[in-house]
Amino acid sequence: MTDSNVLFASIPQVGARYRAGTLSPVEVTRAALARIQELDPGLNAFITVTADLALAQAARAEAELRAGTDRGPLHGIPVALKDLVDTAGVRTTCGSRLRSGHVPDHDAAVTVRLREAGAVLLGKTNLLEFAYGAVHPDYGQTNNPWDLSRTSGGSSGGSAAAVAAGLCFAAFGTDTGGSIRIPAAYCGVTGLKPTAGLVPLGGVFPLSWSLDHGGPLARSSGDAALMLAALTGQPVNAAPRDLRGVRFGVLEEHTRGPEMQPGVAEVFGRACDALRGAGAVLVEVQVPDLDLVDAALLPVLLPEASAVHAAWLRESPEAYAPATRRQLELGFTVGGVAHVRAQQFRHRLARDFLAALSGVEAMLTPTVPWVAPHEDPAVAGDQGSAEARRTAPANLTGFPALSLNAGFSAGLPVGLQVTTRPGEDALALSLGASLEALLGENRIPPPPAGTRPGERTTL
Structure with a gap:
């Protein structure tokens, strides 16, 4: 690992160099800020860059590590927060004109936890307005690092794009119907929607109180696990495991359909073949209704x-x-009976997902049926429903679901989703790490390699 590519190293690799004294948090933070300055005019991943705060936090982390105070794996690691997370003294816009000048007095719970873990806050990332599926013209679309004419996804697109382009090592996002996992799929990174309630949402502006989740985006399941541990205050063991004999359920209904692009289906099929080749057992599972x-x-x-x-x-x-x-x-036109029936359906859906998972360790589906489009579809439209068709069940049930990069179709990332039982977030991340190791070069697009965000210094 050389200093020129340190921004694409894993969090443990950077941390090891910090502790060996061959690299400093200030150096890495300066490199990240320089990359933001260079690339973000094209990406539009950040709404606010907190350069002075980041350098001050990096200097503190450097001094603490030299003095023997070690706050853990994120100590001195540059991260970002979706701009609906309260940060005392730093504006929190929610991507809306209504909050353009809002400066909170208090930090959100996740802000506090990341600061206590020693993370360095580079800034606040762009999002669809109030995380609700539409770009506000005051802020504009976050563009995809793999193709600037395409979206990075919603609503945590700024967080996903920043991670993918090497502007930060990890970021916090929120997910109400797929808003962590869809951008992760489009940008070729790893994103976890944790078990409902695992990550505290105090000080995070709500979209839908019963569907909202908060979680990490990173370039690997291992790095996402470190971020999750900081967000929850609990250790997360996400070490890769031997896949021989591991049973996966393939939700066949979500591997097909008129919206499924052939290239996405092909990448998903190759990933399943690789699992079988590694000795895993894949069985078809079904979920009623x-x-x-x-x-x-x-x-x-x-x-x-x-x-x-x-x-x-x-x-x-x-x-x-x-x-x-x-x-x-439109929300004011939804009747009370329709809302209650939908809530009742959620209970049945959770029961049926548990039954489908009873004979397997995890469920596999494509994350999204297509690669990144040029614009985000409307939430309440047919395209919006199709986009979230494979991610929304985990919001309705509260089950943990992880999206990781499974490969590329026409040079654009394809996401694979791993769903596990409630409370088995560590298992999802462990299986994700195993899949990332297994798929290896399949996750890297074909030449020319200059299309890879990790190999270029300009977009």
Whole structure:
């Protein structure tokens, strides 16, 4: 590992050099800030860059490590936060004109935990307005590091793009219907939607109180596990394991459909073949009424989001992006009976997912049926439903689900999703690490290698 590619090293590799005295947090933070300055005009991954704060935190981390105070694996590691997470003294915009000048007085719980872990905050990342599926024109789309004409996904696209492009080592995102995993898939990184309630959301602006989750994005399952440990305050053992004899359930209904791009299906099929070659056992699993998920998500999401925004929508409707405003208005038309029935369906869906997982350790599906599109589809439209069709079940059930890069189709990343039982986040990450090791070169696009964000200094 040379200093020129240190921004694409793993968190343990960088930490080892810190502790050996061959690299300093200040050096790495300066390199990350320089890369942000160089590349972010094209990516638009950050809303706010906290350069002075980051350098001060890096200097503190460097002094502490030299003095023998070690806060753990994230000590001195540059990270980023999705810009709906409160940061005392640093503006938190939620990607909206309504919050453009908002500066919180207090830190969110996850901000506190990352600071206590010694992480260095580089800044606040771009997102769809209030995480609700539409770009506000004041902030613009976050572009995909693999193709700047395409989106990095929503709503945690800024976090995913920043990680993929080497602007930070890990980032925090939120996920209400797939908003960590979809950007992770589009940008070729790893993203975990943890078990419901595992990561505290105090001080994180809500979209839908019963569907919201917060979790890590990183370039590997191992790095994501370190980020998760800091966010929860609990150790996470995500060491790769021998795949021989491990039983995976393939949710066949989610491997096909008119929306499934052939290239995505091909990459997923190759990953399954690689697992069989490693001695894993793959069996088909089924979940009853899976086709009702699309119809169940919106009656939960829409009215909960509208309840959050009711006062602002009355007072300042013109401040929202038009698409956001339409979705908020639509939420008031959802009847109480439809909302209750959708909530009842969630309980049945969780029961049926548990049954499908009873004979396997994890469930496999493609994360998204296509590679990154040029624009994010509307949440309440047919394309939005198709985009979240494979991710939304984990929000409705609260089960942990991990997206990792399985390979490339036409030079663009393809995500593979691993779903496990509630509380088995470490297992999902461990299996993710095993899959990343197994797929190896399949996860690297074909020549020319200059298309890889990790191998270039300009976009």
